Each structure stands twice: as C-alpha cells, then as structure tokens.
Amino acid sequence: MPDSVTEPVSPFPFPIRTECPPGACVCDRDRVMSDPQADHRPLALTRLQEQKLLERIERIESYADLQHVQTLVRKxxxxELRIEPGPNEVRTVRGIIVVLEEKPGLCKKARQSVPAAVxxxxxxxxxxxxxxxxAHDLFGSAQNF
Incomplete structure (x- = not known):
C-alpha cells in the first residue's frame, strides 16, 4: 500500500493567505499564526478575498456605501480603513488621506491595493x-456666507 501524502491541517477554521516571498512583506504572518491570543482576522484576507474586496470598492456608489465598506473592513x-481630508487644502483626490492601517498579519500588498482602489x-x-x-464640514461653513 503506497504512503498517502496528507496536507498539513490548518489550525484556523478559514483559509489563510499564502506566505509572501521572504523579504517581500513585513506582515508578521508567522508571529500571528504562532500566537493563539493574536487577532487572526487579517490572515483571512487571501488573494481571492482581496480581489473580492477590490471589486466591492469598485462598486461603491455613495458616501454611505463607502462607510459601509469601512465597517466591513473593520469587522x-x-x-481600520481611514479616509479623511488631508491637513492641507484638498484640490484633488490626492489630498484625501486613504490608509489601511498596519495590522500584524495584514499583507503589505493589501495595505497598498485597497487605498489605491478607494x-x-x-x-x-x-x-x-x-x-x-x-461630512468633515469642509463645505458646511461655506453655507454661512
């Protein structure tokens, strides 16, 4: 009888992101995986799930919808997906700060691709x-003129 090859059993009830090449990412994936007390939710953002998130961002139709996506990312x-006006004058979209906060286990590629999609x-x-x-009252005070 031939030996059957078994794949390692994941300790997580969900698929996790595959490891990035050494030196390509600073996500601390191994540390998060080895710490049972760590928040393991960022590991659930597989490449497939990241693509679904980017597609969801591309379908945003309103500010309320954008806030809903922020809530989903948080949950x-x-x-935190932080989206707010920059400290200086906002003339273009580049003046708006969009940051997906660093979180142990969250891939650097996702932290770049999600804000770019927004x-x-x-x-x-x-x-x-x-x-x-x-919503940040940059236009609200103009109504008083």
Missing part, C-alpha cells in the same frame, strides 16, 4: 469625494 479584518473610485465618482469633504 472582518480588524483593521482613490480610483473617488476619482471616478467625485460626488462621493464631495460628500466625504462635506
């Missing part, structure tokens, strides 16, 4: 960017 990954969507839908600025 499912335990990381910026693209804000550029495609300026009404969402205006609503974001208005």
């Amino acid at each position: 499912n990954l335990g990381a 910026r693209r969507r804000l550029g495609e839908r300026p009404d969402i960017a205006w609503a974001l600025l208005d």
Whole structure:
C-alpha cells in the first residue's frame, strides 16, 4: 500500500493567505499564526478575498456605501480603513488621506491595493469625494456666507 501524502491541517477554521516571498512583506504572518491570543482576522484576507474586496470598492456608489465598506473592513479584518481630508487644502483626490492601517498579519500588498482602489473610485465618482469633504464640514461653513 503506497504512503498517502496528507496536507498539513490548518489550525484556523478559514483559509489563510499564502506566505509572501521572504523579504517581500513585513506582515508578521508567522508571529500571528504562532500566537493563539493574536487577532487572526487579517490572515483571512487571501488573494481571492482581496480581489473580492477590490471589486466591492469598485462598486461603491455613495458616501454611505463607502462607510459601509469601512465597517466591513473593520469587522472582518480588524483593521481600520481611514479616509479623511488631508491637513492641507484638498484640490484633488490626492489630498484625501486613504490608509489601511498596519495590522500584524495584514499583507503589505493589501495595505497598498485597497487605498489605491478607494482613490480610483473617488476619482471616478467625485460626488462621493464631495460628500466625504462635506461630512468633515469642509463645505458646511461655506453655507454661512
């Protein structure tokens, strides 16, 4: 009888992201995997799940929808997707700060691709960017003139 090759059993109830090449990422994946007390949610962002998140961001139609995506990221990954006007004058979408916070286990590629997708969507839908600025009272005070 031939020896059957078994794949290692994952200690997680969900698929986890494959390891990045050595030196390519600083996500501390191994440390998070070995610590039973660590928040393991960022490991659930596989490349497939990341693509689904990017597709979801591309479908954002309103500021409320953008806030909903932020809530989903917070709930499912335990990381904050921060989107706010920059400290200086905002003339373009580049003046809006979009950051997916660093979280142990969250891949560097995801921390770059998610904010880039949000910026693209804000550029495609300026009404969402205006609503974001208005929510931070950048347009609210102009009504008093």
